[in-house]
Amino acid sequence: MAQQKGEWFETWFDTRYYHILYQNRDFSEAERFINNLLDDLDLSKSANCLDLACGKGRHSVFINKKGFKVTGVDLSQNSISEAKPFENDSLSFDTHDMREVYKENTFDVVFNLFTSFGYFDDYEDNAKVLNSVHKMLVADGLLVIDFMNADFVLDNLVKKEVKTLDNIDFRITKSYDGRHIFKDINFSDEGKEYHFQEKVQAIKKDEFEMLLKESGFEIEKIYGDFSLSPFSKEKSDRLIIIAKKK
Template identity: 80%
Template sequence: MDELKGEWFETWFDTSYYHILYQNRDFTEAERFINNLLGYLDLPKNVNCLDLACGKGRHSVFINKKGFQVTGVDLSSNSIKEAKPFENETLSFDTHDMREVYKENTFDVVFNLFTSFGYFDDYDDNLKVLNSVNKMLVSEGLVVIDFMNADYTLDHLVEKEVKTLDGIDFNITKSYDGKHIFKNIDFTDQGKEFHFQEKVQAIKKEEFETLLEKTGFEIQNIYGDFSLAPFNKKESDRLIIIAKKK
């Protein structure tokens, strides 16, 4: 059984299997969400944006095409390697741990999109991330966090399913231990058995409010889906928070 060592997000995100499993993500919906978001924020064109945990940079590229200066950072060196060819005078990518400060007092907006938060075992790491975001923002800069609505996700948790992609049967089981949502992924490829696990803290709205208050932010708005409808604890599938640096 092959299982790469290290923190799960350092290993799983760097494998080809991660990109096979998630190849059918709805990027049209994602771009529609970013359009809605940028329309709401009504940013001047000279703002400097950071896409924190940018993956392969698809959303950084989309934000950049809207006329904004964008830096995308991610811990996955393989993802950044794939993003690098898209660089231009106003778009750059770099490998970076979101718990650390990248550039102080530099960015007008920090985007953290599509549940790219709560990966760590230590809850205090969430404070490290947000403290770093605060330091990277200019005065009264904005952070946009798009996370799953943990209450809704737990109510609709699919415990077992099989997804077949590129001839590989991905056997997926999900569970909750009171703190993390676990997603175990087992499959066989070319005669080898593989096991990977995703683990994300089920951070709820009230916890985010506390985390943001502790790290020097004031919440401006909270939305519940990609069309920016009002948040509803039981019905919204997303938790989208826009907060300003105090």
């Protein structure tokens, strides 16, 4: 059986199977979310934006189409390769580890969207990410984090399911160890068995508040879904935080 090696996000995101499994993500919903977010932020048209952990760049492209300069960075070389064709004079993509500073005192807004946080084994790496973001932002710059509402997800965890896409049966098992939510993905293709595992820290609202404060941020707004409704610990499926660099 083929299994991932090294950090799970370094291998799984670079496989074609990752893109097959998640091919049905709702791009229209993502675009509505970006429109709602940009209306709420009311940014200057000269704002310089960073899409941190941008994947294949769908959010970067939407933000750029609204008239903003955007840089998208991601650790996955394959994802960045797929994003590169969308580049233009005001949109660029690069391979980068979010724990490291990309460019200091450069960006007016850093977006970290679609639960692209908490991937690491070491909880201290969360602070590394936020400290790096703090250094990359200009004075009074904004950080937008769109994360799962861990309380809601844990209360509604589907432990087993099968998703069939492109004639592949993805057998998915989810579990929780008190810190991480695991998604084990097993399937066979062309006579070969595969196993991959996603692992995300179940970071809750109060933990984010502490992490952000310790990293020099002040929370301005918290929302609970892509329509930017008020956050509810029990009912919201998202935890969307807008914080300012102090």
